Amino acid sequence: MLMRLPALILAAFATLPVVAVEIVAHRGASYDAPENTLAATRLAWEQGADAVETDIYLGRDGKIIVFHDKTAKRTGGRDVPIADLTQAEARALDAGSWKAPQFKGEKVPLLEDQIASIPAGKRLLVEIKVGPEIVPELKRVFAATGASERNITVISFNYDSLVEVRKQLPSLKTLWLVGHPAPDAKRAPGAKPPPTVAEMIRAATAARLAGLDLQHTWPLTPSDVQAIRAAGLELHVWTVNDAAVARRWRDLGVVSITTDRPAWLREQLRP
Numbered sequence: 001m002l003m004r005l006p007a008l009i010l011a012a013f014a015t016l017p018v019v020a021v022e023i024v025a026h027r028g029a030s031y032d033a034p035e036n037t038l039a040a041t042r043l044a045w046e047q048g049a050d051a052v053e054t055d056i057y058l059g060r061d062g063k064i065i066v067f068h069d070k071t072a073k074r075t076g077g078r079d080v081p082i083a084d085l086t087q088a089e090a091r092a093l094d095a096g097s098w099k100a101p102q103f104k105g106e107k108v109p110l111l112e113d114q115i116a117s118i119p120a121g122k123r124l125l126v127e128i129k130v131g132p133e134i135v136p137e138l139k140r141v142f143a144a145t146g147a148s149e150r151n152i153t154v155i156s157f158n159y160d161s162l163v164e165v166r167k168q169l170p171s172l173k174t175l176w177l178v179g180h181p182a183p184d185a186k187r188a189p190g191a192k193p194p195p196t197v198a199e200m201i202r203a204a205t206a207a208r209l210a211g212l213d214l215q216h217t218w219p220l221t222p223s224d225v226q227a228i229r230a231a232g233l234e235l236h237v238w239t240v241n242d243a244a245v246a247r248r249w250r251d252l253g254v255v256s257i258t259t260d261r262p263a264w265l266r267e268q269l270r271p
């Protein structure tokens with residue numbers, strides 16, 4: 001009987017469903033379409049992404065503006081801080097021409113439209129690019145659109161913003177984004193070193209966040225991953241456009257991988 005035990009255990013594992021890593025489209029399918037536009041979001045859904053990631057600021061009129069950079073220069077053609085624009089002014093920008101002529105006139109989307117586009121069973125990762133002052137307006141938009149823990153995750157580098165989300169929207173899942181310099185990168189003068197894994201676990205647990213969403217350059221070991229999991233935290237990774245790097249993180253056991261190329265990456269990860 002004892003001899004048969006390993007075979008029995010193997011057979012039991014073979015019946016468990018294989019949980020595939022989720023693919024998150026970074027700013028939509030941003031390799032093929034202009035980032036943070038409805039064109040990129042719709043393409044990401046067509047490409048089979050499990051989720052779309054999108055970035056938000058607070059405009060001068062207190063409304064939410066979907067945008068990545070601090071200014072509109074690179075992707076909107078106007079050298080003006082996003083915080084100095086009203087939502088209507090941001091929506092008057094051409095957010096598509098910088099990518100390719102076929103996207104000319106593509107608008108900065110409303111977060112409401114991004115939410116309305118989410119297919120059943122998929123989700124939007126909303127990245128807060130500013131401080132906690134955005135949370136009341138975010139709460140209003142989520143309430144108006146029927147957004148909930150079913151289809152929304154809030155992510156941010158700004159820990160205080162996540163703490164405020166936990167206070168005002170306690171049912172929502174929150175992930176803390178933490179960057180790490182590449183191994184060969186020179187530390188910028190005055191730049192703070194990244195936190196340790198233990199510090200991240202302590203901070204995320206204290207705020208009752210759902211987990212960590214780490215830059216792919218983190219030199220994480222399997223025992224770090226075990227510690228993160230043992231603390232009851234999820235682990236996610238961004239932004240991976242390299243198949244070997246994606247496989248390494250998948251094998252470490254991340255829940256999701258954020259990429260600019262959802263369809264391509266899914267193909268690369270096919271067993």
Ligand code: G3P
Pocket residue numbers: 026053055068127177238239258
């Ligand atoms: O998904 C996280 C990732 O989007 C953070 O970096 O600069 O692309 O917003 P960034």
Ligand code: CA
Pocket residue numbers: 053054055127
């Ligand atoms: Ca982002």
